[in-house]
Amino acid sequence: MKKILVDIDNTLWNFSDELYLQLKRKFPSFSQPSEWNGWDFWRGQCEEADYWGAVNAIHFNQDKYIPFAESKKFLQALKKSGFYILIMSYRLPASLEVTRKWLNENELIFDEIQFPKEKADLFGKDCCLVIDDEPRVLQKAQEKGIATAGLRTYPNREGQNECNLFTDLDGVLAYVESFK
Numbered sequence: 001m002k003k004i005l006v007d008i009d010n011t012l013w014n015f016s017d018e019l020y021l022q023l024k025r026k027f028p029s030f031s032q033p034s035e036w037n038g039w040d041f042w043r044g045q046c047e048e049a050d051y052w053g054a055v056n057a058i059h060f061n062q063d064k065y066i067p068f069a070e071s072k073k074f075l076q077a078l079k080k081s082g083f084y085i086l087i088m089s090y091r092l093p094a095s096l097e098v099t100r101k102w103l104n105e106n107e108l109i110f111d112e113i114q115f116p117k118e119k120a121d122l123f124g125k126d127c128c129l130v131i132d133d134e135p136r137v138l139q140k141a142q143e144k145g146i147a148t149a150g151l152r153t154y155p156n157r158e159g160q161n162e163c164n165l166f167t168d169l170d171g172v173l174a175y176v177e178s179f180k
C-alpha cells in the first residue's frame, strides 16, 4: 500500500500562533510569528530550555487546540485515495495518548502514529509522499526520491519553492491528487 507521511504541527493545526502565546507569556517582548524566519528564531529571545518547555507544554495539552478547518477533509481525501496515513511528529513519547485523543476527537483519520527521533528514519521504500512544513525534513525526503509538499508557514517562508509549499491544505491536496 502506498504510504503518506503527515506532520502535525503547522501542518494539521496552527502551532506557531499557540507557541507565540506561550512564549510571550514568559517573555513579553518575544517576536511575533510574522517575524520568525528559520527554525532558530527563538535564539537570543529565550533559553533553549524555555523554548522546548513551551513546545512540550503545548504537546501535552494538544486536546485543547483545534485543527485547521481543512484537516479532517484533507486526511479523509488521502484515505479515499488509498493512502496508508502515517502521522509523524517530533514529540515526547509521553504525549502519545493526548495526541491520539486529539486526532480521534477531531476525526483526523490515520493508520499509525510515530514520534521518531529523526523523521527521515521513516522514509522507507514504501513511502511515496511526505507532507511537512520543515524544509530540512522535505529536503531529506527529496534526497531519497520521495515527493514532498507542505504548508508555507512563517519559519519556512523564504527560498523554499522547491519543496512544494502551499498556503493551505486544499493546495497540498490538489498537488497530491495531481501526483497520484
Ligand SMILES: [Mg+2]
Pocket (backbone or CB within 6 Å): 007, 008, 009, 010, 011, 132, 133, 134
Ligand atoms: Mg511541522
